[in-house]
Structure formats: C-alpha cells, structure tokens
Amino acid sequence: MEQMIIDTANHIAGYAAKAARVKVVAAYPITPQTTVVEKIAEFVEEEKMDIEYIRVESEHSAMVACIGAAVTGVRTFTATSAHGLALMHETLHWASGxxxxxxxxxVNRAMGAPWSIWPDFSDSLSQRDTGWLQFYCADNQEVFDTIIQAYKLCENERVFLPAMVCLEGFILSHTYMPVKIPDQEEIDAFLPLYKSGWTLDINNPISHANLVSPEWFMEFRYMIQEAMENAKQLIPKIDREYEKRFGITHGGLIEKYKCEDADLxxxxxxxxxxxxxxxxxxxxxxxxxxxLARIRTFRPFPTEEIGKIxxxxxxxxxxxxxxxxxxxxxxxxEIKASLFNKKDKSxxxxFIAGLGGRDVTxxxxxxxxxxxxxxMHSGKVEKETTWVDLRE
Amino acid sequence: MVTVKELSKEEYLLEGHAACAGCGPAISIRVLFKALGNKVFLVVPACCTTVIQGPYPYTSFNVPLLNILFESTAAAASGIVAALRQRNIKDITVVGWAGDGGTVDIGIQALSGAAERETDFIYICYDNEAYGNTGMQRSGATPFGAWTTTTPSGKRERKKDMPLIMAAHRIPYVATACPSYPIDFVNKLRKAKEIKGTKYIHILAPCPTGWRYDTSKTVELGRLAVQTGLWALYEIENGKFKLNAPSDRLIDKAKRKSVKEYFALQGRFRSLTEKDIERIQKWVDDDWENYRRLAACSASDATPYGKI
Incomplete structure (x- = not known):
C-alpha cells in the first residue's frame, strides 16, 4: 500500500534500497552518510530486508564487494561521502569498465584538507570521468524516486553502467520531509528482477577483465560512451513511465522552471x-x-537540452x-562547451557558491x-567566475 | 590422498598460458585446479597470474575468473560469497589467488577484514618473495639478504610472517605449502574446501626469473627451502599447530640441511656475507624452537592460536 512518511533523505535512501529489493549491501560508515547504513542495519535486524549486509573495513572494499556481488548475479547497493568516495576512486573505474x-x-560532503563535514560537490564531481552516471537531487522525494529509477536505467541492456545518486549532506541527509513511498507491488512491476550483462558462470568459464591489448581497448571505451548516450535518451522515458505509474516527475535530465520566456x-x-x-x-x-534550469544528470550531461534552453x-x-x-x-x-558550436550564443x-556547506539562500x-x-544588459560578462559572499 | 596417481587427470590450466619456464606459481595453479575441480570462482588481483592466464580474448584457465584490483582480492571474494548465499548456491568454492605483494602488503587490509568477518572462502597467497610481475621489486615477503631491483645490494629487513598473522585472526584453517610437495598441497586444499569460514594457505612458489636460478631447478629449490627449514610445512586447524611431512621430521636441528645449500643455487643471494648467513641460520633455528613449542603445546589440550 502506498504510504506517506516523514523522514530524512538518508533514511529515505534506506527505504529506496529496500523497495528496490537489493540483495547485497556492502558499506562503511562516514559522516554524513552514516544514517543510511544505520537505517539498513535496522531493516536487517527487524527482518524487513533479507539481504547479505557486508560491514566492510573500508570504502574501497565496499565497492569491490559490490562488484563481486554484482558479477555473481544480484542487485547491490552502497552509500558513501567525500573521502570514502575518493578512496573508492579506482574501484569506480573498475565497476563501470x-x-x-x-x-x-x-551524500555530498566537501573534500579536505582542511576537514569539513558540510556539503559541496567536490567529492562526486571529482569522480566525473569514472564512467558512472551521476544524478543530483533537490529533495527527499527525488532521492527515493531517483534510486528506483537508477536501477531500472542501469540494468537496461543499452546501458549496463553504475550510477551515483547524489544528495547534499545535512541539507538533505538529516532533514525531515514528507515522502510518498509507492505500493511495493507497483514498484516491483516498474522495476523487474535484477538483470546484468554477464555473471561468473562455471558453464561459461571466461576470464573477466584480463589484459586487453591496444588493438581492443578503445572499443571497450567507445561502448561506455555509447551507453552514456543511450542513457541520455532513456532517462526522460523512464521519468515519464514513473510519472504515469506513480504520478511523480522530476523533469528527466533537467528540471525547468519558468524558462520559456526568460532572458536570464x-x-x-x-x-x-x-x-x-x-x-x-x-x-x-x-x-x-x-x-531556472536544475541539472539532474551531470553524467550523461544534457548538452542538447542546454542548447535548446x-x-x-x-x-x-x-x-x-x-x-x-x-x-x-x-x-x-560544461554549459560553455555545450554552446560553443551554436550560432548566436548566449x-x-x-558563480561559485556554497563550498563546504556555506549557506546559499x-x-x-x-x-x-x-x-x-x-x-546581460551591457552585453559583456565582466568576470568569467565570481566567488559569492567571499570574506575580504 | 597419498599418491600423485590419485590426482584428477582433468586439466583446467590449459595450453598456451603465458608463465615463464619453470614458474612455481604455474605449477601451483595446475595442482590447485586438479585438487578443487572446476566448480570454482577464482578471484585474481594484479599479479603474475594476470599475465599467466593469457590476454583478451583468450584465457588458459578453464574456470570462471574475476580479475580485480591489486588490494581487493578478499573484498571481491566477500561480495561473491554474499551473492552466492543470496542465490542459495552451495556447491561453488570461492578462491582468492594472490601474489605476496597483493597479500602481505597492499592487500592485507581487505584480507584481514574478510577473515575477521569469517568470510567463507579459501585465500591462497603464492609467494615468490617479490613483486614479480613488475620485474622483481622488494615486497614485505622478500627475505633478508635477497637482491631485488629496489634492493640492489640485498634487503636488510626480515620477511613478514604472514601465515602466523592470519592465525592470529583465529580463522579455522591456516596452512603453508610448496609446489615441490604437490600431495601435501592437494590434501590441504581438499581439507580447506570442507571447512566453513576463512581458510588461508601460503605457498612458497620458487621463481627462476626473479630468484636467478636455472629453470629446471624449481622443484629442487622448493625442496631445499623445506629441507633447510627456511620454509616449514604446517597447518593450524582450529588453533592447533601441526607440522606436516617432511617438515615434521626436522625439529631436530641435525636433520635440517644448512641454509647455505639453498642460497648457493640462487643469484639473488649472491651478496650475502658469511655473517649474514650466520644470522639467518640463527633466525631459522629460533623459528624452529617456536614451531617445536607450538607443536608440543598443541599436542596437549592447549590451542596456541586460540579457541575457534
């Protein structure tokens, strides 16, 4: 049965993992992600989630354990922040490759030094080129819906790539908001059982990811780029399908607000x-x-949509x-790059704002x-990059 | 198993593998598969086996193999074991197969974590005492006095005792092995397969390329390592320590060959001085005093490595 709950984005992420019927969770705690893994631990103890929960000894191992589980044919989930994500770096390439x-x-948090536990996107954007899809959420409902949609998208045979669902630490992670949790049967109908492109199989003993010579390597990379382009087409479709079934949309690649007649x-x-x-x-x-145009997917980047806007x-x-x-x-x-070959460029x-959790009102x-x-009125941008509210 | 004749005739290490001539690890892989059969998921980090298996789109291993990041063997195995449990698949043995660098150095964290979590898998370290795949650089498993490309005049520190580090994790089974004693290795693998929890087997695997000896001498060198007592064959089952043949006959110092015999065959020990050799001989004797105590203690009711 559909229910409305009021909870934090981190707990909502736990609800989404449960609703997606993940089978293996491997995770390591880090502020401000901790309450995600705590919520999942609670679900496991209460026997509301029948999963293997691997409480690993590092984020590096968390992602590698997810890789091991995924190649053995089950849906996996993990969560991290900042330095945990940075520690995963090479494993992210391995997962997408x-x-x-x-x-x-x-759960976005600024990278140190110096230590900060507050949000900016320096953690996830540092992983821009790892071959992961990246979604950015604006509220707790979007966190739930995006996680469910991400599984559907990533397990599409035209994609088969991993995804990060990003939410800002504390601003969302620890903030209570009302969220609609759809009926489980409806979610199951929207998100079928796990599918992956390949699994370890004793009847088909392949060596996965063994040494690839220069004659073959580029094609593997091209296929990832193709998958990203496919994802770009599928994201709005999946958003529409979700809207049709659950009555919720977040705008697909970009959420547009009063853009039609806007000068700026x-x-x-x-x-x-x-x-x-x-x-x-x-x-x-x-x-x-x-x-306003709120970019929901940073990878793949909605170049064409930016052009239209x-x-x-x-x-x-x-x-x-x-x-x-x-x-x-x-x-x-990315915006400049998207427009470069257009005529009559805008x-x-x-503007740089909100680093390390500084309030952006x-x-x-x-x-x-x-x-x-x-x-705009003078026809000249006086400063390419302006730091907002910087101390003198 | 008592004789080689009882070994499976089936070959899972196929022709065309890319190991060096006389490769100790390659012999070990062949024996590994013969002991465990093909219902195995093999996890291999960056190591010589990355090359030995052969490049894409080929493989010389007739078992499914996941190549994974250098420090990650035990973490990947953890994920595989978890997924197999979720899928209720019980007849597959998960085996981590990593070199000494990937085990005692960069991979020790993931291995320690997996052991502490009582992950149900076999972890095998094939130890050729240096980073062989990258051209013989020093590792934590390189012995005192050995030449490597990063210790051109010989390493000045001792080898890390990884099997005893693993024993301190109170896992149900720790064993040492050597491809020169294939029956001992097979028996240990078969025993490990039947035990639930983390099983750790450390193989001393001679490497003609890195140790600088004639490729025909691999088996002989492995034997000498055992006969001199530099490498002891033992197992620690449920905390109980037991020496295996032929090491079990070497507690008496008089029965052990001089370490000199082992060093003389290898170019990598060329810079050892008489004084160095004396020191090493003393360390070996001290190790054996420790083995004697462990064996005596285990023969009573005590479990020197703790109740499991």
Whole structure:
C-alpha cells in the first residue's frame, strides 16, 4: 500500500534500497552518510530486508564487494561521502569498465584538507570521468524516486553502467520531509528482477577483465560512451513511465522552471535548485524575466537540452557548488562547451557558491541573478567566475 | 590422498598460458585446479597470474575468473560469497589467488577484514618473495639478504610472517605449502574446501626469473627451502599447530640441511656475507624452537592460536 512518511533523505535512501529489493549491501560508515547504513542495519535486524549486509573495513572494499556481488548475479547497493568516495576512486573505474549496474548514494560532503563535514560537490564531481552516471537531487522525494529509477536505467541492456545518486549532506541527509513511498507491488512491476550483462558462470568459464591489448581497448571505451548516450535518451522515458505509474516527475535530465520566456536562466544542481525557485519567483515579481534550469544528470550531461534552453535566452548563469582549481566550476565549463558550436550564443557567467556547506539562500541567488542581468544588459560578462559572499 | 596417481587427470590450466619456464606459481595453479575441480570462482588481483592466464580474448584457465584490483582480492571474494548465499548456491568454492605483494602488503587490509568477518572462502597467497610481475621489486615477503631491483645490494629487513598473522585472526584453517610437495598441497586444499569460514594457505612458489636460478631447478629449490627449514610445512586447524611431512621430521636441528645449500643455487643471494648467513641460520633455528613449542603445546589440550 502506498504510504506517506516523514523522514530524512538518508533514511529515505534506506527505504529506496529496500523497495528496490537489493540483495547485497556492502558499506562503511562516514559522516554524513552514516544514517543510511544505520537505517539498513535496522531493516536487517527487524527482518524487513533479507539481504547479505557486508560491514566492510573500508570504502574501497565496499565497492569491490559490490562488484563481486554484482558479477555473481544480484542487485547491490552502497552509500558513501567525500573521502570514502575518493578512496573508492579506482574501484569506480573498475565497476563501470566491468559494466555493472551498481547504484550508490553519495551524500555530498566537501573534500579536505582542511576537514569539513558540510556539503559541496567536490567529492562526486571529482569522480566525473569514472564512467558512472551521476544524478543530483533537490529533495527527499527525488532521492527515493531517483534510486528506483537508477536501477531500472542501469540494468537496461543499452546501458549496463553504475550510477551515483547524489544528495547534499545535512541539507538533505538529516532533514525531515514528507515522502510518498509507492505500493511495493507497483514498484516491483516498474522495476523487474535484477538483470546484468554477464555473471561468473562455471558453464561459461571466461576470464573477466584480463589484459586487453591496444588493438581492443578503445572499443571497450567507445561502448561506455555509447551507453552514456543511450542513457541520455532513456532517462526522460523512464521519468515519464514513473510519472504515469506513480504520478511523480522530476523533469528527466533537467528540471525547468519558468524558462520559456526568460532572458536570464540560472543553472544549478541539487538543493540550490530549490532555493533558486524562490529567487525566480521574487525576481519575476519585480518584472525581471528570470528562469531556472536544475541539472539532474551531470553524467550523461544534457548538452542538447542546454542548447535548446539557450535558444531563447540572452544569458545563462551557472551557480556551482564546486570549483575545478585553475579553471572554473564544472557546470559553467560544461554549459560553455555545450554552446560553443551554436550560432548566436548566449552569454555565460559562472558563480561559485556554497563550498563546504556555506549557506546559499534565495537572497544569495537573487544577488547572483541581478549581477548577471547587469552584464546581460551591457552585453559583456565582466568576470568569467565570481566567488559569492567571499570574506575580504 | 597419498599418491600423485590419485590426482584428477582433468586439466583446467590449459595450453598456451603465458608463465615463464619453470614458474612455481604455474605449477601451483595446475595442482590447485586438479585438487578443487572446476566448480570454482577464482578471484585474481594484479599479479603474475594476470599475465599467466593469457590476454583478451583468450584465457588458459578453464574456470570462471574475476580479475580485480591489486588490494581487493578478499573484498571481491566477500561480495561473491554474499551473492552466492543470496542465490542459495552451495556447491561453488570461492578462491582468492594472490601474489605476496597483493597479500602481505597492499592487500592485507581487505584480507584481514574478510577473515575477521569469517568470510567463507579459501585465500591462497603464492609467494615468490617479490613483486614479480613488475620485474622483481622488494615486497614485505622478500627475505633478508635477497637482491631485488629496489634492493640492489640485498634487503636488510626480515620477511613478514604472514601465515602466523592470519592465525592470529583465529580463522579455522591456516596452512603453508610448496609446489615441490604437490600431495601435501592437494590434501590441504581438499581439507580447506570442507571447512566453513576463512581458510588461508601460503605457498612458497620458487621463481627462476626473479630468484636467478636455472629453470629446471624449481622443484629442487622448493625442496631445499623445506629441507633447510627456511620454509616449514604446517597447518593450524582450529588453533592447533601441526607440522606436516617432511617438515615434521626436522625439529631436530641435525636433520635440517644448512641454509647455505639453498642460497648457493640462487643469484639473488649472491651478496650475502658469511655473517649474514650466520644470522639467518640463527633466525631459522629460533623459528624452529617456536614451531617445536607450538607443536608440543598443541599436542596437549592447549590451542596456541586460540579457541575457534
């Protein structure tokens, strides 16, 4: 039976793993992810989840154990944050290269040094090129729905790649919100039993991932790129199917808000997208034509959709909770790259905000929008990258 | 099993493998498969076996094999074992097969974790006493005095005693082996297969390429390692220590050959001085005093490595 519960995003991630009927969970605790693994431990103790729960000795082993379980033919789940994710780095490549549909929740937290337990996207975006799909959530409902959808997408034979479902530490992880949990039978109908491209099999004794010479290697990489492109087509479809069945949509690749007639479109990811909606409403009251596009999937990156959004807007402003040192925010870079070969390009400006959990309020975003509008009217972006609310 | 004739005629290590001539680990792989059959999931990290199995799209192993990251053998095995349990598959033996670097150095954390979690699998370290696949660099298992490419004048520290480290995890079965004694190895593998929990077998696997000896001498060198007492064949079952033949006859020092005989055959020990050899002989004798005590203690009611 469908139920409404009020709980934190981390607990909701546990509910989603349960609803997805995962069989093996291998995880290691790290702030602010801990309550995900604690919730799952609770489900296991209460016999609400019939799983093998491997309490591993490191995140590196967590991901490798998920790889081992996935190649043995079961659905797997794990969760981590920041340094745990960084410790997994090589294992992430191994999971995608092995074409395993593992789903992992990343509770975003800033990378040290210095230590921080508060959120930014420096952890997950550092893993940009590992061949994992990356989703960014704006509320707890989206966390639940995205985890379920991620399994369906990753286990599609045109994809067979792993996915990270990212949510910002504390802002979502420890914040209570109402969430609709659909009927289990309906979820089972939406998400069939686990399917993977291959498994270890004594009747078909292959050596998996043995040494590949330069004559073959590039093709394996091309197939991953193809799978990413396929995922880009499947994500909106799966979103529509989910909406039809459960009445909930998050917009597919991008959630657009008042973009149709907007001169300036703000682009961002995660919870800043929620605050940006309030900012857009307030700016609209002043008669300023501002819209919002919240990027839900950073990999695959919705290049074509960005192109479409830009067709009617004079300016795009990226608000990044991240900095690629020596360059700019990733979102700003990707947006510029997406538009480069277009005629009549819009102006693009980048703003860095909210690093290490610094609060980004709707007022912060209004300030960013007003500065952008000034540059839009003058026809010149005075600064490629602006750090917001920086101490002097 | 008592004789080689009782070994399976079936070959699961096929022709065309890429091991060096005289490779101790390759002999061990052949024996491993003959002992366990083909209902095996093999997990192999970066090590010589990455090469021995042959490159894509071929394999010379007639069992399913998961190649995995260097430090991750035991973690991957943990995931496989968990999934097999969920699928209620009971007739497959999960075997981790890793080199000494992947075991005593970079892989020790994952192995220790898997052992502490009582993961039901067999972990085998095939020890050629250096990072062989990368061209013989020093590992924690390289013995004192041995030349490697990163210890050109000989390593100045002692070899890590990995089997006893594993015994301290209170796992149900720890054993040492050597491909020069295949029956002993087969018996240990068969015993390990029947025991539930983490089983650890450490093989001393001579390597002509790295140890600098003639490729025809692999079996002889393995025997000398045992006969000199530098390598002891034993098992620790449920905390009880027991020397196996022929090591069980070597407690009396007079029956052990001089370590010099073993060193003389290998180029890697060329820089050992008389003083070094004296020191090593003393260490060997001390080790054997320890084995004697462990065996005596185990023969009584005591379990020196703890009740399981």
């Amino acid at each position: 092995s074409r395993l549909p593992i789903v992992m929740v990343v 479109i703000l682009l961002t990811m995660g919870t800043m997208g929620s605050d940006a909606k309030i900012a857009v409403d307030s700016l609209r009251k002043e008669g300023l034509k501002v819209g 830009a067709e009617h807007a004079q300016m795009l402003t990226a608000v990044d909770r991240h900095i690629s040192f020596g360059m700019e925010g990733f979102l700003a870079s 102006l693009v400006a980048g 709707s007022e912060t975003i209004e300030k960013i929008a007003k500065k952008s509008l000034k540059w």
